[in-house]
Amino acid sequence: MSNITPDTASLSMTPPLTGLDRLPDAFARDVIAHLCGETCRGLGETVEWCEGRNDCYLVVTCGGCRTTFTLDEDQYEALIEWSESHGNALACGITRLPG
Ligand SMILES: [Zn+2]
Numbered sequence: 001m002s003n004i005t006p007d008t009a010s011l012s013m014t015p016p017l018t019g020l021d022r023l024p025d026a027f028a029r030d031v032i033a034h035l036c037g038e039t040c041r042g043l044g045e046t047v048e049w050c051e052g053r054n055d056c057y058l059v060v061t062c063g064g065c066r067t068t069f070t071l072d073e074d075q076y077e078a079l080i081e082w083s084e085s086h087g088n089a090l091a092c093g094i095t096r097l098p099g
Helices: 008-012 028-035 073-090
Strands: 043-050 057-062 066-073
Touching: 028 043, 028 057, 028 066, 028 073, 043 073, 057 073, 066 073
Parallel strands: none
Antiparallel strands: 043 057, 057 066
8 A cells, every 4th residue: 555646536435524513522523533534434333331330431442443432421422413413424433332
């Protein structure tokens, strides 16, 4: 993969990411940029980790490279909303928690 020349044909096949302004912070935008980027486009699987009764957090694992992103509730809700309103067309975003 030594082709570093911008390829307008392939760029035009990648829909632009829209609705990023609805995400609460730069980290949430980074998650979408990763999951909807050129390298790992796909769905990140969300799981809930609990280390104690009131000590739970949400972890999204990239299906492409297994990178993990730890989210808070606000980021999770915003990313789910983004995934369902924008991500479907792009086949990328995060999954809802099972159950
Ligand atoms: Zn990845």
